[in-house]
Amino acid sequence: MRAHPLTCLVLRKRDLGERDRIVTLLSRERGKLDAVVKGARKPGSKSSGASEVFTEARVQYSDGRSLGIVTQWDIVRPYAELRTNLGMLARAAYMCEVTERMVGEGEPCPETYDLLSAALTLLQMAHGDPDTVVRAFVVRLLGERGYGLSLDVCVRCGAALEPGRGLALSPALGGVLCVRCSPSAADRIRLDSDVMPALRDLAGASLERLAHLTLSPAAGNQTDRCLRACLRYRCESDIRSERFLSLVRDGEA
Numbered sequence: 001m002r003a004h005p006l007t008c009l010v011l012r013k014r015d016l017g018e019r020d021r022i023v024t025l026l027s028r029e030r031g032k033l034d035a036v037v038k039g040a041r042k043p044g045s046k047s048s049g050a051s052e053v054f055t056e057a058r059v060q061y062s063d064g065r066s067l068g069i070v071t072q073w074d075i076v077r078p079y080a081e082l083r084t085n086l087g088m089l090a091r092a093a094y095m096c097e098v099t100e101r102m103v104g105e106g107e108p109c110p111e112t113y114d115l116l117s118a119a120l121t122l123l124q125m126a127h128g129d130p131d132t133v134v135r136a137f138v139v140r141l142l143g144e145r146g147y148g149l150s151l152d153v154c155v156r157c158g159a160a161l162e163p164g165r166g167l168a169l170s171p172a173l174g175g176v177l178c179v180r181c182s183p184s185a186a187d188r189i190r191l192d193s194d195v196m197p198a199l200r201d202l203a204g205a206s207l208e209r210l211a212h213l214t215l216s217p218a219a220g221n222q223t224d225r226c227l228r229a230c231l232r233y234r235c236e237s238d239i240r241s242e243r244f245l246s247l248v249r250d251g252e253a
C-alpha cells in the first residue's frame with residue numbers, strides 16, 4: 001500500500017472497536033475522506049491527541065479495502081482551545097458539520113479547505129464576534145460550493161438591489177428578491193433594512209472589517225434564519241449541531 005502525504009483537518013471522529021478510531025477528514029489534496037487511525041484509543045498513543053476534532057495535521061494516507069488508513073501525524077495547528085472553550089467548541093463543530101455536509105467524498109477542494117482553516121483560526125484568536133465568523137463562513141462556503149447568494153441584483157428579475165425595506169431572501173432561488181419580485185416567492189424570508197448590508201459584508205468584507213462587525217440581535221437572528229434555510233435547502237436536512245450551538249448561545253445571553 002502506497003502512502004500519500006495529505007494536509008488535513010479532522011471534522012469528526014468515532015470509536016472503532018477497543019483501540020482504533022475512524023476520522024472524517026477534510027484534506028486539501030483529496031477533499032473529504034474517512035480513514036482509520038490504528039491504536040488511537042490506546043493510552044499514551046501519539047495519534048490519540050493528534051486525531052482529535054479540529055486538529056490540522058500533515059499525515060500519511062493509504063487507501064484500504066473499504067476505509068483508508070492514516071499514519072504519522074505531524075500537527076500543524078492543534079486548535080486545542082476550540083475543544084476546551086464551550087462557545088468555541090459549539091461554533092467550530094457547527095462549521096465542521098456544515099463543511100462535511102457540503103463537500104462530496106474524495107473531491108479536491110483546496111479553497112474550501114483554506115476557508116475552514118481560516119475560520120477556525122479566526123475563531124480561536126477570539127477577535128471580534130464569534131458569530132460573525134460563523135455567519136461569514138457559511139455565506140462564503142455557499143459561494144465556494146457554487147451556491148453563492150445573489151446580493152447585488154434581484155435573483156429573479158436582475159434589477160439592482162438598493163438596501164431598504166421590502167426585500168426578501170429566497171433560499172430556493174439563492175438570493176435576494178427586489179421589492180417587486182419578493183411577494184411572488186413562496187419561501188421568501190423578509191429582510192429588515194440592515195440585513196442585506198450585513199449579508200454583503202459577511203460575503204465580501206476583509207478579515208479586518210469582519211473583526212469589527214457585530215450584528216444587532218434582531219439582524220443576527222434574521223441572518224441566521226436565512227442561512228439556516230439556505231443550508232437546509234442545499235443539504236436537504238437540518239444541521240445536527242445547530243441545536244447545540246443555539247443552546248450555547250442562549251447560555252451566553
Ligand SMILES: [Zn+2]
Nearest residue numbers: 154157178181
Ligand atoms: Zn426583482
